[in-house]
Amino acid sequence: MSEADRPQSQPPARPFSWQSTLWQQLLRLRADQRLPHALLLTGPAGCGKARFAEALAQLMLCQRDETYPCGECKSCLLMSQGTHPDLVMVTPVERGKAIRVDQIRGLSDFIGSAAQQGGYRVVVITPADEMNVNAANALLKGLEEPGRDTLFILQSDRPGRVMPTIRSRCQQYTLGLPPFDAALDWLQQQPDCGDSAERLLRLSGGAPLRALSMARHGELARREERFQLLEQLLRRQVSAPVIAARWAKEDALEGLDWLASVTSDLIRLRIGALAPTMIRNQDALGLLEKLANLTANEKLFEFKDKIQDYRVHLMRRNNPNQQLLWEDLLIGWRALFSGQRQRPE
Template structure:
């Protein structure tokens, strides 16, 4: 299996369950893989698709040698379909769903299963979800729909009720820390700090370390600190950041605010996510009114929900308003 179709150690139990279901001929026609981002749900779904499409699986694993495995290795298996937003943050549209579900109802080119993997399923707009319902209600023979969902509350109840749901959770801190340290050649203290920033999601921690997200987070946190110190203003920082992926910024903001609540609780040695921002957090926690913190939490959550529902706000104005509220915490 390649990196895009792995069964991570903390998912072994779920994998064994599905392999057993398949061996008994009891797989459903639709699987909903739900849980926090960064735990390996999409790789799990891709691995299952590979197993089901393989012509000669061996002991719950694809053979890697048959024509179907060769097609998957090339990235062009005609009976394995992927449905994603055309751009990050954009919805999955009804015409995308209709195009792929039409293929699902045709004859499998390699025989056996036809499989569609949708990621993230909550990106469907209402029309797309209604179009998918028709396929969920009348699936074709040897058809499997795998829905990968990071925000279950954003998925229509009628979609959820027609799928067999598998719940994925964060692995234990010990398991994540050891795995991450080995993957990224880190010591366990470094791995623990990175995991805290990624809120316990091991693959999220890998993305932070290997991509550009760590630099974006660093710039965002630095900007928030500069706003508090009057080294920059809300409008200037919003202009600098408004073209970035806002979901990441809002998630990091919520994580900071949660740390402020922990600090103000008075508990000894609070377990902070943003350990690299302890100095700023302590200064804000000592001066900020708790009601204002919770009010800002609500506002950030509302803006995040609006983005997830595919509303199209004025991104710069959104950031400006939140940054003014952020600055007001210590006034």
Template structure:
């Protein structure tokens, strides 16, 4: 569990601890931002500091509270998340929250409830949480964490103080990523591919994710050369459909940026420029927009659990790509 926030979160962190130390931290925070921006280290550092008995700027790491947390169990922390393959946080999990809030803290300090991903609470769960959010009792801190806060019920959002994290400037994130990847050029490249999201960039630069991107690149190349889409789909593992669509969306956005501006500096995946130029010979920007809408909708359906067969989604998606590339 992270004890310190990430380097570019320093200003946010200062504000949080000022509020905490002056007793003005609200009892419910909604912390949001896209996946890969670094919500977890900030949340974990805040939980640790809240449960620490002798906090400085960050949790001390030494006290009984810190040691319990470090060992993976603190009686005054309740974490609610997705269980196994479920895509929803259900009302029984929130009833446990309500029971937990009704007790006094065992260690005499704060009780902390972390709910993540908060947007996974179904309507019954959300409604059950409202009562605790309205009457939380003394020294209780709710931390709701969400990639897409717009999917929370407005009644939940309005009872939380909302902290939305934005992507750091490249000069803030690059040194951190360079330390992790061991190379400045790699750090710049992957940060750009990840749209400026540092933790996502680190993930994409990992071996498995790199291989998937390479496979997709070869597939894209094959389609540009007139390859047969359903046959080519076999190169990819349909279980990675969400990531495949994510890349496809990013590449289409690049094609649109390039088509509208003519400026190769605008693209995020600079290594794909030769393929983009090839692809742009046959299709127009408005075709890319249409395909982009389709890809976004498919990705949304996949995330909502609405489409049971990833292989079919993948094939349908590649058939559309290839139709544009060949026209």
């Protein structure tokens, strides 16, 4: 079958160039038949773990013994169509929700039966820190008594949140961020980044996949709008409830992370003696420098704690009212810079 005859199929995944050391290491382990039956891939968000996991899963199932999945054998063709019977990808059913116990229990038949294509069976769990306790406990059994030729590939940005009993049954490998120039080189070749590649990469803390995702979601324009609103709030040109109504419709965790990074930058600026490149929100440096002079360290630390409390609340899926969450934070934001005036003369 030629490439042109497979319009809906995906080309085989390959690890990124900056991941080749670990790739080679795992290839050697596989050649020596010493590959662990469960891997936990860790590393910062946006460093390319998902691609690495996908490429490794495909390699394990590929019927040719090559350095990368061939893309041509029967297994690779099944994978390209997303229908390989010996590969299971487990992710939360809904973004931001936990991996549920029934999703993991559903694996036991899969693990207990023979591979249909006669090779490995591979389970990829993304992100492993999003399994709830019951799901993690259900997975333990599979990890303790893996069938023959079964490989579990777990991945997580936050391995500290993966249950210790799960972690201890996996061999952990850390994927780092690429060198800045390598990441920039890759990013500039992506159709969605164009001239903004360097700016996006700095904003993403050097994580190229995160930078690409930002580009694809129109993040730069949204950031500009958000900073403008924060400034207009301080000038009392717009009210907290109006901004809150707008932000309540967006991804709350992502918004909280952004506000936390802005607050951290203000703290960094106040502490001083840092290279300007240490400031995460480079695109708002002028505003942040101005604001850093109008507040106090302890207020910033308190505000950061408040953001963190809301974050924990959200992560526990308590579903706080997001309109109220943002109103509270925006009023808190305004108070950061108004202390001097409120103090009696």
